[in-house]
Amino acid sequence: xxxxxxxxxxxxxxxxxxxxxxxxxxxxxxxxxxxxxxxxxxxxxxxxxxxxxxxxxxxxxxxxxxxxxxxxxxxxxxxxxxxxxxxxxxxxxxxxxxxxxxxxxxxxxxxxxxxxxxxxxxxxxxxxxxxxxxxxxxxxxxxxxxxxxxxxxxxxxxxxxxxxxxxxxxxxxxxxxxxxxxxxxxxxxxxxxxxxxxxxxxxxxxxxxxxxxxxxxxxxxxxxxxxxxxxxxxxxxxxxxxxxxxxxxxxxxxxxxxxxxxxxxxxxxxxxxxxxxxxxxxxxxxxxxxxxxxxxxxxxxxxxxxxxxxxxxxxxxxxxxxxxxxxxxxxxxxxxxxxxxxxxxxxxxxxxxxxxxxxxxxxxxxxxxxxxxxxxxxxxxxxxxxxxxxxxxxxxxxxxxxxxxxxxxxxxxxxxxxxxxxxxxxxxxxxxxxxxxxxxxxxxxxxxxxxxxxxxxxxxxxxxxxxxxxxxxxxxxxxxxxxxxxxxxxxxxxxxxxxxxx
Amino acid sequence: xxxxxxxxxxxxxxxxxxxxxxxxxxxxxxxxxxxxxxxxxxxxxxxxxxxxxxxxxxxxxxxxxxxxxxxxxxxxxxxxxxxxxxxxxxxxxxxxxxxxxxxxxxxxxxxxxxxxxxxxxxxxxxxxx
Numbered sequence: 001x002x003x004x005x006x007x008x009x010x011x012x013x014x015x016x017x018x019x020x021x022x023x024x025x026x027x028x029x030x031x032x033x034x035x036x037x038x039x040x041x042x043x044x045x046x047x048x049x050x051x052x053x054x055x056x057x058x059x060x061x062x063x064x065x066x067x068x069x070x071x072x073x074x075x076x077x078x079x080x081x082x083x084x085x086x087x088x089x090x091x092x093x094x095x096x097x098x099x100x101x102x103x104x105x106x107x108x109x110x111x112x113x114x115x116x117x118x119x120x121x122x123x124x125x126x127x128x129x130x131x132x133x134x135x136x137x138x139x140x141x142x143x144x145x146x147x148x149x150x151x152x153x154x155x156x157x158x159x160x161x162x163x164x165x166x167x168x169x170x171x172x173x174x175x176x177x178x179x180x181x182x183x184x185x186x187x188x189x190x191x192x193x194x195x196x197x198x199x200x201x202x203x204x205x206x207x208x209x210x211x212x213x214x215x216x217x218x219x220x221x222x223x224x225x226x227x228x229x230x231x232x233x234x235x236x237x238x239x240x241x242x243x244x245x246x247x248x249x250x251x252x253x254x255x256x257x258x259x260x261x262x263x264x265x266x267x268x269x270x271x272x273x274x275x276x277x278x279x280x281x282x283x284x285x286x287x288x289x290x291x292x293x294x295x296x297x298x299x300x301x302x303x304x305x306x307x308x309x310x311x312x313x314x315x316x317x318x319x320x321x322x323x324x325x326x327x328x329x330x331x332x333x334x335x336x337x338x339x340x341x342x343x344x345x346x347x348x349x350x351x352x353x354x355x356x357x358x359x360x361x362x363x364x365x366x367x368x369x370x371x372x373x374x375x376x377x378x379x380x381x382x383x384x385x386x387x388x389x390x391x392x393x394x395x396x397x398x399x400x401x402x403x404x405x406x407x408x409x410x411x412x413x414x415x416x417x418x419x420x421x422x423x424x425x426x427x428x429x430x431x432x433x434x435x436x437x438x439x440x441x442x443x444x445x446x447x448x449x450x451x452x453x454x455x456x457x458x459x460x461x462x463x464x465x466x467x468x469x470x471x472x473x474x475x476x477x478x479x480x481x482x483x484x485x486x487x488x489x490x491x492x493x494x495x496x497x498x499x500x501x502x
Numbered sequence: 503x504x505x506x507x508x509x510x511x512x513x514x515x516x517x518x519x520x521x522x523x524x525x526x527x528x529x530x531x532x533x534x535x536x537x538x539x540x541x542x543x544x545x546x547x548x549x550x551x552x553x554x555x556x557x558x559x560x561x562x563x564x565x566x567x568x569x570x571x572x573x574x575x576x577x578x579x580x581x582x583x584x585x586x587x588x589x590x591x592x593x594x595x596x597x598x599x600x601x602x603x604x605x606x607x608x609x610x611x612x613x614x615x616x617x618x619x620x621x622x623x624x625x626x627x628x629x630x631x
């Protein structure tokens with residue numbers, strides 16, 4: 001047996017097998033590595049995928065619309081918010097160019113094209129712009145565009161991405177606000193001296209054109225308290241002091257003062273204002289108006305003057321009436337001078353009645369109240385007058401007269417009745433010359449009550465049935481007052497007139 | 503001796519009333535003027551014992567001014583007759599002895615005249631007697 005040859009063959013075989021084994025091991029580790037690499041790569045892909053998914057989610061969910069164009073300026077991204085703002089679905093616009101569908105506001109197309117040019121050419125990599133767009137249904141939107149462009153090393157555009165914010169609501173509010181401000185300014189301009197606004201410290205921040213024009217100062221001068229310089233010198237200090245006080249306390253501002261106009265005249269102005277407060281109650285502004293009250297003042301002065309003139313006239317008339325009554329009284333006196341005793345007495349009684357009337361007019365013009373006279377004053381004067389006329393100083397007079405105001409139509413009948421009653425007492429009650437008469441005048445709930453009581457010999461039986469002029473006058477005038485008379489005796493005569501107080 | 507009275511009053515009917523009443527009571531009315539100026543001008547020739555002067559007169563001067571001018575030439579007493587309205591505003595000249603509000607009682611006025619002239623008329627009477 002060829003052992004040696006067999007052994008060498010075996011060795012060779014072993015050698016070969018060992019080599020094969022080593023190769024296989026190498027191959028195996030290579031495969032292992034490959035498998036590991038593949039696994040790693042797969043994991044990375046998975047990670048990337050996840051990241052991408054997240055990003056996609058956020059982009060799609062962004063409250064700003066996210067819109068992206070590819071290198072050929074065709075739309076490659078159109079987020080949920082983009083659909084929401086503009087109304088077109090992604091599938092309707094993806095792949096389209098900017099002017100393939102009507103979403104840029106006609107007048108703003110030029111501006112948008114310029115921005116696009118800057119971004120695509122790489123002149124600007126970031127660009128903010130604001131322009132109007134249309135929605136799918138044709139309404140107009142105000143949008144803010146935050147644009148970014150990506151350009152590769154060779155200078156070729158890769159993509160443009162825009163974030164879009166719909167500011168239509170804010171824009172409309174601003175517009176409405178500015179319209180409303182314009183409205184108020186216009187209203188202010190229609191008022192002479194217009195409206196004004198100051199800061200919390202009272203410094204003017206706005207005055208109507210009409211004010212500045214009429215007093216001839218600028219807004220700047222007005223803000224520097226120049227309005228104080230065009231006030232009437234007599235009003236300036238008082239007004240500035242009051243304004244400081246008002247700004248401090250936050251009270252309603254209400255003052256009358258005079259501004260010197262460019263016409264050189266002083267104009268009376270009524271200024272009014274209120275503090276404007278924030279939601280915490282802090283004063284943030286003062287706002288108010290200036291009202292030219294020249295005409296009002298003129299009218300007021302005119303009315304006052306006319307009233308004064310009329311008062312003088314009324315006074316004059318009452319004076320005249322009184323004088324005329326006195327004249328009549330004198331005529332009766334002259335008449336009585338050549339008459340017999342009976343006529344003389346009648347004329348004298350008439351003079352007494354005239355005096356009762358004339359005294360009313362005298363008191364009216366003297367007190368400057370031309371429709372009412374106070375009962376105490378009238379009855380007192382009348383009573384003393386009657387005593388003097390009959391020269392009966394020994395008769396005592398007492399008055400208990402409440403402070404009741406009587407109009408002319410009540411006072412005169414009352415006065416004549418009092419005249420008759422007192423004259424009667426003086427003539428008949430006191431045969432010895434002395435005695436006392438008490439006059440009282442009161443108001444109860446419904447009536448006025450006049451009472452004349454003396455302590456003389458009392459009324460004779462059937463006195464009120466007598467057909468004398470005195471009794472007739474008393475009864476007639478009592479019924480003119482819708483009242484009644486009661487004749488009676490107490491200590492002496494006591495006669496009561498009662499009439500409704502209206 | 504009858505008191506000799508000068509009346510200055512713009513309302514002649516009232517003046518006549520006063521004149522008639524006073525004369526019935528024993529006075530002599532020497533003249534009636536409606537203007538203060540006329541009273542001043544004719545005063546010396548009339549030489550009355552007393553003057554009844556209304557405050558409101560026809561001429562350009564008031565009763566008080568006429569009294570003032572008469573005061574410059576005579577010490578005759580003057581009684582001022584006035585409407586109530588003037589009573590507070592009247593400036594009382596020295597020779598105005600009383601202010602009598604209108605309307606007045608003629609007996610009161612007569613008494614006032616006699617009272618005022620009591621000291622003046624009696625010595626004169628005595629001298630004459």
